[in-house]
Every structure is written in C-alpha cells, then in structure tokens.
Amino acid sequence: MNSIANFEAMLAGSLNLEEPWYVSGASFDEKELALRIHIGIRKDAAFVCPECGGTTRRFGYEKKERAWRHGDCMFYPVYVHCRRPRVVCPHCGVKQINAPYERKNSRFTLLFEGYAMLIVADMNVAKTAALLRCDEKALTSILRYWVNKAVADMDLEDVAMLAIDETSFKRGHKYVTVVIDAAKRRVIDVEKDRDREAVRRFVETLSAKGGDPQAITHVTSDMSKSYLPAIAKHFPNALNIIDKFHVKKTMLDALDEVRKAEQKEVSDKKALFQGRRLFMIPEGKMTTEQSAKLAELSKRYPKTGRAYRIIAALDDFYESKTMEEARSALDSLYSWMRRCRLKPMKEAAETLKRHREKILNYFQSRLTNAISEGINSLIQAAKRKARGYNTLEGFTAMIYLVAGKLDLAVPHPFGAS
Numbered sequence: 001m002n003s004i005a006n007f008e009a010m011l012a013g014s015l016n017l018e019e020p021w022y023v024s025g026a027s028f029d030e031k032e033l034a035l036r037i038h039i040g041i042r043k044d045a046a047f048v049c050p051e052c053g054g055t056t057r058r059f060g061y062e063k064k065e066r067a068w069r070h071g072d073c074m075f076y077p078v079y080v081h082c083r084r085p086r087v088v089c090p091h092c093g094v095k096q097i098n099a100p101y102e103r104k105n106s107r108f109t110l111l112f113e114g115y116a117m118l119i120v121a122d123m124n125v126a127k128t129a130a131l132l133r134c135d136e137k138a139l140t141s142i143l144r145y146w147v148n149k150a151v152a153d154m155d156l157e158d159v160a161m162l163a164i165d166e167t168s169f170k171r172g173h174k175y176v177t178v179v180i181d182a183a184k185r186r187v188i189d190v191e192k193d194r195d196r197e198a199v200r201r202f203v204e205t206l207s208a209k210g211g212d213p214q215a216i217t218h219v220t221s222d223m224s225k226s227y228l229p230a231i232a233k234h235f236p237n238a239l240n241i242i243d244k245f246h247v248k249k250t251m252l253d254a255l256d257e258v259r260k261a262e263q264k265e266v267s268d269k270k271a272l273f274q275g276r277r278l279f280m281i282p283e284g285k286m287t288t289e290q291s292a293k294l295a296e297l298s299k300r301y302p303k304t305g306r307a308y309r310i311i312a313a314l315d316d317f318y319e320s321k322t323m324e325e326a327r328s329a330l331d332s333l334y335s336w337m338r339r340c341r342l343k344p345m346k347e348a349a350e351t352l353k354r355h356r357e358k359i360l361n362y363f364q365s366r367l368t369n370a371i372s373e374g375i376n377s378l379i380q381a382a383k384r385k386a387r388g389y390n391t392l393e394g395f396t397a398m399i400y401l402v403a404g405k406l407d408l409a410v411p412h413p414f415g416a417s
C-alpha cells in the first residue's frame with residue numbers, strides 16, 4: 001500500500017495548490033458530517049501585489065478564517081479552511097492575497113464551480129442545487145458569473161451571417177430576440193423584447209466585440225414588421241432572407257384555420273379533429289399507412305385536403321433547383337392560393353406576395369434560421385431548465401450556456417474540455 005501522502009497530493013491538486021500554499025491537515029467533522037481541509041502558507045513566502053504586481057512585504061493574515069465549499073469526497077461535503085495572508089504594497093497599501101483555488105467573493109472553490117457549471121448545463125437549477133447540496137441563489141450567481149464572463153470575452157470579429165429570431169419566456173408573456181452566428185451555429189446575443197430597438201442594441205454589441213455591421217452579408221429572419229426595417233437599416237450590405245421555416249409556419253397556421261372552419265361546417269367532425277396532426281406532416285415523410293389515412297381524410301374533408309396540397313406545393317417550391325424555377329413555382333403557388341376559395345390561404349397568399357423577393361433570396365444562399373432547427377430545441381430545453389428562476393437574466397444566461405458554445409474559463413473537474 002502507498003502512504004496517505006498520495007491522498008494529500010490529490011487534495012492539493014484539486015485545489016491547485018503550489019508552494020507556498022500547502023495542505024496542513026484534514027479531518028472528518030463527525031458532527032456536521034463533512035470533511036475539512038486546512039490550508040497553510042509558508043511563513044517566509046513573498047507575494048507580489050495583487051493590484052500592481054510590485055514587490056510587497058508580508059503583513060499577517062486576515063482576521064477570520066474562511067471556508068470554501070469544495071467538491072464532495074466519498075459523498076461528504078468538503079470544506080477548505082484558510083486564513084489567507086495579507087501584504088503591504090508601497091503603492092497600494094494593505095492587500096489581501098487570494099488563494100489559488102478561489103474566485104474573488106465566492107464561497108466555493110473553482111473546481112466546485114466548474115463541476116456545478118457542467119451539471120447545470122444538463123439539469124434545471126433546482127435539481128442541480130439539490131444534487132450539489134448548495135442553495136439555488138448561490139448556484140445562480142455561479143452560473144451568471146461564468147456565463148457573463150464568457151459572453152463579455154466573445155469575439156465577433158468574423159461574424160458575417162446572422163439569423164435573428166424571437167423566442168418567448170414566462171409562458172409566452174415576454175419575448176427575447178436571439179441572434180445566431182449562422183456559420184458557427186452559436187447564439188451570440190440575447191436582447192429583451194422583439195422590436196427594432198433589440199436589433200439596434202445587437203448592433204452595438206456586435207461593434208463592441210470586434211464585429212462590423214457593414215461586413216454582414218446574410219441575415220435570415222421572420223416576416224415581422226419590427227425586424228425587417230431594422231435589418232435593412234443596420235445591415236446595408238446584407239441579403240435579407242425570410243426564413244423558410246417561418247414561411248412554412250405561416251402556411252401551416254392557415255391550414256389549421258381551414259381545418260377548424262371545416263370542422264364547424266360538417267356534421268362528422270370527429271375524424272378530422274383526430275387526424276389534425278397528420279396534415280402537419282410533409283408528404284414525403286409519411287408512412288404508407290399515414291398516406292392512406294390522409295388520402296381518405298382529404299376526400300371526406302375536401303377543404304382541408306386542398307389546403308394540404310397547397311402546403312405540399314410550398315415544399316416543392318423550396319426544392320427548386322434554380323432561381324428561375326423558384327420564381328415560377330412561387331408565382332403559380334400564389335395564383336393557386338388566390339383562387340383556392342379558402343380565406344386563410346388567400347390571406348397567406350398576400351403575405352407571400354408582400355415578402356416575395358426576400359423569400360426568393362433563399363435561392364441565392366439556401367440559408368435558414370438555424371434556430372428553427374437544432375438551436376431552437378436547445379433553447380426550449382433552456383426554458384425548462386431556467387424555470388426555477390424565471391427571470392430574464394436567468395433565462396438569458398441559460399440560453400448562452402446551452403447554445404452559445406461558450407469558452408468557459410472555469411476549470412473542468414475531469415480535466416477534459
């Protein structure tokens with residue numbers, strides 16, 4: 001057997017201790033059921049001034065011993081105890097020296113915080129706090145600190161393609177604007193509200209982090225009256241593309257209205273109601289069984305069936321190989337929708353017409369809002385995780401954490417990244 005000295009080295013390693021810091025003792029507190037590690041500092045060690053980096057002389061220790069919560073050991077909570085040294089700097093006066101395992105003003109060790117950041121990215125705050133046996137407020141402040149630091153350090157210099165979208169929080173009562181770097185598929189900004197001001201604030205952030213609004217080449221967005229003029233104003237060199245998922249959503253909403261209206265008209269409404277989700281599935285993605293069922297429903301409910309075929313034509317439009325093909329497909333879709341005698345579809349046709357050029361811009365770059373695909377599901381998960389502390393700040397921090405591809409400067413407990 002090796003000696004217990006290995007254990008001491010492990011403790012020191014987990015605390016990032018180097019000379020002149022050392023583990024002076026460890027004991028099991030039977031009353032509190034916790035492991036207590038005591039840290040000492042060599043008496044003759046010199047420290048540079050934490051303020052100016054100059055030479056100092058030692059000036060005793062802080063008055064009261066402090067304790068930091070560290071990672072558990074054999075499921076017992078571990079506390080690190082230390083009276084940290086103080087120094088006198090000829091320029092800065094008396095200064096407190098921080099321990100190598102701490103972040104200023106935190107009651108947790110860096111390793112604990114690194115572990116907490118790993119867990120909180122996968123679990124909600126309340127569960128993480130229960131698992132780690134720390135309070136939610138403390139956990140939230142750890143989360144905010146590391147996320148805010150990484151967000152502040154984000155470099156947006158080479159950002160050229162944006163996706164701008166909105167997402168709701170607080171059960172749909174409030175909205176935020178989420179900006180995505182489409183090339184790197186990461187969230188680079190979250191702004192409150194979904195208006196022109198949100199876009200303007202993003203432009204400020206972009207410029208402050210090395211980006212250039214003039215260098216933005218592509219922006220995908222929805223058809224909102226707030227975003228479109230702001231995009232045109234702030235990104236004069238960008239191709240604005242209406243995101244295809246938003247176009248599809250407008251059409252699916254219209255289909256749903258057609259279906260509801262038809263349900264009111266017919267006596268046999270049950271089958272239509274039961275089959276309503278079937279009409280949301282693209283033709284090519286159905287099983288043979290589903291296709292047969294849909295064909296039957298379309299016969300029984302011809303209006304909803306017609307609306308479904310219009311959606312299929314929209315899918316075909318997006319399959320166009322060239323801009324010419326796309327133009328003519330969109331025009332025939334539009335005239336079909338105008339003549340289809342389904343009011344919601346006629347209204348949707350006007351929306352398509354109003355945004356015709358921006359919809360067609362898709363065929364110049366084939367960019368879509370990544371947010372509508374992978375990132376959106378991450379954001380939905382962030383919403384669930386942020387539920388414990390339903391504030392804008394908490395929600396924002398969670399979005400960045402799960403979808404920002406942040407470079408967190410916190411140590412990783414397993415040495416990996």
Ligand SMILES: [Zn+2]
Nearest residue numbers: 049052089092
């Ligand atoms: Zn100094």
